[in-house]
Amino acid sequence: MVTVxxxxxxxCGACADVCPQGAIVVEDIxxxxxxxxxxxxxxxxxCPSSAITE
Structure with missing residues (x-):
């Protein structure tokens, strides 16, 4: 599983925008x-900041 x-x-929400499953919400992160x-x-x-990894 991916982690933040x-x-x-x-x-920024770029990850949430591209997620095909709607599995990401952005609160503060x-x-x-x-x-x-x-x-x-x-x-x-x-992710522009490389904050998401496997």
Whole structure:
């Protein structure tokens, strides 16, 4: 499963915009719903701060 490094996340929402499952919401930082995430990696590729990793 992908994880968000909270100290690196800038809360821009790019990951949420590209997530095909709607598994990401942005509060102050991105939060991934493990029940919805299918590990497609789209958010990893889109994150400008490299805060999302596998």
């Amino acid at each position: 490094n909270g100290s690196e996340c800038v809360g 991105a939060v991934i719903d493990a029940g919805k995430c299918v590990d497609c990696g789209a958010c990893i590729d889109e």
